[in-house]
Amino acid sequence: MNAMTSPAASPADVCFVQVEKKFDTTTALHSLDLEIERGSLFALLGPSGCGKTTTLRLIAGFEQPTAGHIYIRGTDVTGLPAYKRSFGMVFQSFALFPHLTVAENVAFGLKMRNVPKPEIAAKVAAALELVELGTFADRYPRQLSGGQQQRVALARAVVFEPDVLLLDEPLSALDKMLREQMQVEIRHLQQRLKMTTVFVTHDQEEALTMADRVAVMKDGRIQQAGTPRDIYDRPLNEFVATFLGASNIIEATVKGTEDTGTVIDVAGNTLRIRAIPATTGTRLRFALRPEKISIGPITGSTTTGVSATVREAIYRGSQTLLYLDIGGMPVNAVVQNAGVEPMNLEPGAVVALHWDNANMVALEPTP
Template identity: 70%
Template sequence: MKTDSTTSAGASDVRFVSVEKSFETATALHSLDLEIERGTLFALLGPSGCGKTTTLRLIAGFEQPTRGQVYIRGKDVTGIPAYKRSFGMVFQNFALFPHLSVTENVAFGLQMRGIGKDVIRQKVAAVLDLVALGKFADRYPRQLSGGQQQRVALARAVVFEPDVLLLDEPLSALDKMLREQMQVEIRQLQHRLGMTTVFVTHDQEEALTMSDRVAVMNHGRIQQAGTPKDIYDRPRTEFVATFLGASNILEGHVRGREGVRAVVDVAGNLVQVSGTPVSKGKLRFALRPEKIVLDPQSGIRAVVKDVIYRGAQTFLYLDMGGIALNAVLQNTAATPADIETGTSVGLSWETASAVALEDPT
C-alpha cells in the first residue's frame, strides 16, 4: 500500500470543461469548468440541490454530461461507464456488507478485479494497519462502532489504489464528536496516501477543517473556488459570505477613496472597504462578526441590543444607526466583564476585514 504521493505537483487529476447536466425538468449544472490538482483534498460545498452530488456522480461515471467533457488523469472519460473508471467511493451510510467480515469487506473489490489471493492478503493487511483496524479484521460490521465502520469503508475504497477517491457526505451519519474526530483522521489519511480526493458536504465547518481547496456551489454553478482561508476571508459574493460562516452584509454610499480602499458612509459612520474599484454609488460589503472588536476610542458607534454568553465567546447583537450588526468576542481576560444592553460602544476592525461584494446583477 502506498503511503505517500508519487505524483507531480500541479498536475490535474480531474478536469471539467464546459460541463452541463440536464434532467427532464431541470438543469443541474450550467457550463461548469473545474480543475482539481493531483493529491488535493477538494470539497464541493453547497446547499441541497446546488449540483455538488451531480458533479461527484459525473466524476464516477454514474451520470454522463449533457454537454462538455470530463477528464481524469488527462484522459477524456466522457461516455465511459463507471465500471471502467478507477475510483474508490465512500457513501453516506458506508454500504458495508453485513454478512462479510472486515477483511472480506475490504478484499471484495480486489477479488472482483481478479487479484491473486496472496496479493489481496498483503494489501488488506497493509490498509487495515493504515486505518488502525488490524485487530478488528475478523469482526463484522454490527460489532463495530460508527467510526470503525467509517474506517472500513475508507479502507475498502483505497485498497486498490484508485486514481480518485470520492466521498459522498461521508460523515453525516456520525454524531458531532465522532464527526469532528473523523474529519481529522480522513485528512491525515489522505495526506499520507497523497490520493486525489473529492468530497461532497453541506457542512461549512467540515469543508474548512478537511479540505485543501473548496468550491462553493449554488444553482448548478461554482460561486467561488480557492483555499478555505481565501474563501472565508475574501468572499466574492453575498452567498459565499453567508453560506461559509456567519457574516454581516452591510450597504453604504461611497464618499471617496483612500488609496486602494473605498470610504463608505454606513448610517453616518465612515468605514474603509477593501477589494473594490468603485469610486461612487452604493456598495455592499461583508464583515465577519469575529473581526469586530470593542474600541472605546472609535468613532464608529453602536447600541447593544442583546448579549448572549456562550462559554468561550460572547455574542453581541448591535444597532448601528438603524442597521443590525452582530459581533463575536472571545472571552479572555481582556474582554470587558460586563456589557449591558442599551449601552453605546465603539467598534473597530482591520480594513482588510471589510470585503467588497460583487454586484449580483
C-alpha cells in the same frame, strides 16, 4: 478550449470543461469548470440540491454529462462507463455487505479485479492497518460501531489504489465528536496516501478543516473556488460570505474618491477604504466577519470608531456574542473574554466598534 484539446499538461487529476448535466427539465449543473490537483483533497460544499452528488457521479461515470468534457489524469473519459474508470467511493450510508466479514468486505473489489489471492490478503491487511482496524478483520459489520463501519468502507475504497477517491457526505450519519475525529483521520490517511480526493459536504466547518481547496456551490454553479482561507477571508458574494461562517453584511454608499482611497458612508459614519472603482452615490455591500470587530468604550466627546448600541450580549465562556445596531443596521460581533474588566454591555449601552477597513470585503451580486 475546444473539445479536442486535452489539458494533459496541467497538474489537474480531475478536470471538468464546461460540463453541463440536465435531468429532463432540471439543470443540475450549468457549464461547470473544475480543476482538482493531483494528491489534493478537494471539497464540494453547498446546500442540499446544489449538485454535489451529481458532480461526484459524473467523475465516477455513473452519470454522463449532457455537454462538456471530463478528464481524469489528462485522459478524456467523457462517455466512459463507471466500470472502466478507477475510483473508490464512500457514501453516507455505510453500504457494507452485512454477510461478509470486515476482511471480505475490503477484499471484494480486489476479487472483482481478479487480483491473485496472496496479494489480496496482503493488501487487505495493509488497508485495515491503515484505518487501525487490523484486529477486526474477522468481525461482521453489525459487530462494529458506526465510525468503525465507515473506516471499513474507507479501507475498501482505497485498497486497490484508485486514481480518485470520492467521498459523498461520509460522516453525516456520525455524531459530532466522532465526526470531528474522523475528519482528522481521513485527512491524515489522504495525506499519507497522497490520493486525489473529492469530498462532498454541506458542513462548512468540515470543508474548512479538511480541504486543500473548496468549491462553494449553489444551484448547479460554482460560486467560488479557492483555499479555505481565500474563501473565508475573501468571499466573492453574499452567498459565499454567509454560507461559510457568520458574516455581517454592511451596506454603504460611496461618497467620493480621494487619493488615499474611497470614502463611504455606513449608517451615518464616514469610513475610508482602499480605492475601489465605484462612482459617487453607488450602493455597495461588504462582508465583515464578527470576529474582526473589536469593541471599546465611548471615550469623551470625540468618538473614534463607529458608535453602536448593544441589543443583546450572550456570554459564552471564552467569548461574548454581541448583537449590535449601527444606526439601524444590525451587526454582530464576537469578542474574546480575556479577563479584563468587563464593559457595560447591557441592552441599550452605547459602545465604539473598531475594525480594520481592509477586512471589509466588497461583494458582487450572487449569480
